[in-house]
Amino acid sequence: MFIKEVESFIEEDLGYDDVSCTIVPDRPVEAIIFTKEACIIAGTKEAGSIFSYLGIQAETTLKDGDRVKEGEIIFRLKGGAVSILRAERLALNFLGHLSGIATLTRACVDTVRRYSETTRVACTRKTTPGIRKFEKLAVAAGGGDTHRFNLSDSLMIKDNHVKLMGIEAAIEAAKSTSFTRKIEVEVESAEDAVLAAKLGADIIMLDNMQPEIVRRTLDILKGKGLRESVIVEASGGISQVNLESYAKTGVDVISMGSLIHKSSWIDLSLEIVS
Incomplete structure (x- = not known):
């Protein structure tokens, strides 16, 4: 400090x-x-x-x-x-x-570990203004992943970016910023997940998808030979109550704002x- x-x-x-x-x-x-x-x-x-x-x-x-x-x-x-x-x-x-x-983070990590040795449990930017870094370091202490500390860490294309630009233009603009930054794209359908992967996204966030849809999207990416080229993250409305269902899907990352705000x-x- x-x-x-x-x-x-x-x-x-x-x-x-x-x-x-x-x-x-x-x-x-x-x-x-x-x-x-x-x-x-x-x-x-x-x-x-x-x-x-x-x-x-x-x-x-x-x-x-x-x-x-x-x-x-x-x-x-x-x-x-x-x-x-x-x-x-x-x-x-x-x-x-x-x-x-x-403590909450460790409990969530332990739940996920019963089904996967590699899936990361991450927090989000839903933090208390002024003490974000301390809250995120507490997530790390519990065995979780800190995700982005701020908007400069990596480039995330969210739904409002897509509404303003479209996925293709947004990814193209993101690629022009710097070769050092990973590009994450938030999607709400399997079709957009495939498109983002084909356009060169590093990370695909499956936003507010139910576990069965997450699993189906992963299968589609695998069937098209795209699964190994991207990190797939599930996010949106995930808590201790439904975490087990997401842990069984095989995603690479499960991000939970609830690690901090709940x-x-x-x-x-x-x-x-x-």
């Missing part, structure tokens, strides 16, 4: 006159952060940056992606009482939110022990 980010987050939480933390005697104390439920931990680096900025000595044996049990200690802290109180909610917010994402925060707590 950059110092400017830490300062921005702290400024938001402290405000201009912190009367809540400064009423306590500022003496050296020790504290622990522990989880109240089993989870995949994430956010340790972000919490560590907050502790470091506030002059708090933080020790942990854990790293993002580790599985922890209910009641397990995540951090042992030493520092001034005021600083630890100031760090408390901010650090817990990052740990709770990011661990929730990592994750539940993990309950953690900070307790001063001396």
